[in-house]
Amino acid sequence: AQTVTQSQPEMSVQEAETVTLSCTYDTSESDYYLFWYKQPPSRQMILVIRQEAYKQQNATENRFSVNFQKAAKSFSLKISDSQLGDAAMYFCACTTSGTYKYIFGTGTRLKVLA
Amino acid sequence: EAQVTQNPRYLITVTGKKLTVTCSQNMNHEYMSWYRQDPGLGLRQIYYSMNVEVTDKGDVPEGYKVSRKEKRNFPLILESPSPNQTSLYFCASSYEARGNQPQHFGDGTRLSIL
DSSP states (O other): OOEEEOOOSEEEEETTSOEEEOOEEEOSOSSEEEEEEEEOTTOOOEEEEEEETTOOSOOEETTEEEEEETTTTEEEEEEOSOOGGGOEEEEEEEEETTTOOEEEOOOEEEEEEO | OOOEEEEOSEEEEOTTOOEEEEEEESSOOSEEEEEEEETTTEEEEEEEEEETTEEEEOSOOTTOEEOOSSSSBOOEEESSOOGGGOEEEEEEEESSSSTTSOOEEOOOEEEEEO
C-alpha cells in the first residue's frame, strides 16, 4: 500500500528566507510520480511542482525546488526567498502507474512572517 | 477557459436526504477523481474514473456512489448522507490516468450534514 507522511503540521519562515517542508512516502511500485500542491486560504488546490521517480535530477520551478532522495523515499520542498503569498497549506502527494490512485499527506501549514 | 466546475459550492442538508454533487470538466480529460478533505487528515480519494464507464474505489468509498456516463461529467452521489460525511469535497481531472499529467482541481464543495 502507498503511504505519504508529512511530519510537520506547521512551519514558519521569515519573509525572504528559505524554508524546507518534509515529505516521506512508501510504495512498492517502481513507476511513480510525486507532487507538491499548495492550498491558500481561498482553498484552491494549485500544483507547485512534480517529480517523476525515474528522473534523477531534482525538479525546479522558479523559487521552488525539491530534494528527491529515492533510496530514502524522501521528497522535500524547498522554498527560497519566501514571500507573503507563499503562506498556505502544502500537501505532498504520490501516484503510481500501476494503481492510478492518489495518496496525499496530511499537509503542512506554512506561515510567512513579515 | 479550461476548468473543473463543481456544484454546489456550499450545501447544508439533513441526514438521509439523498444529494448529488456535480462535477464537469471542459478539457476532454480521461481521468477524474473525487476527494474529501478533513482537518488533520489531508485529502483522501473517494472514487476515481479512468474513462467513460470505468470507475474504481479510492481509500474512502463507503457511503458514496459515482457514475461516468459521459467523459466530461463525474457526479458524486450520497444516497443516505450522515454527519460523518460533513467535509470539503474536491473534484479533479487530468489528461490521462498516468501521473505524469497534473490534476486540475475544482473550487471545492463545502458539505454540512446535520
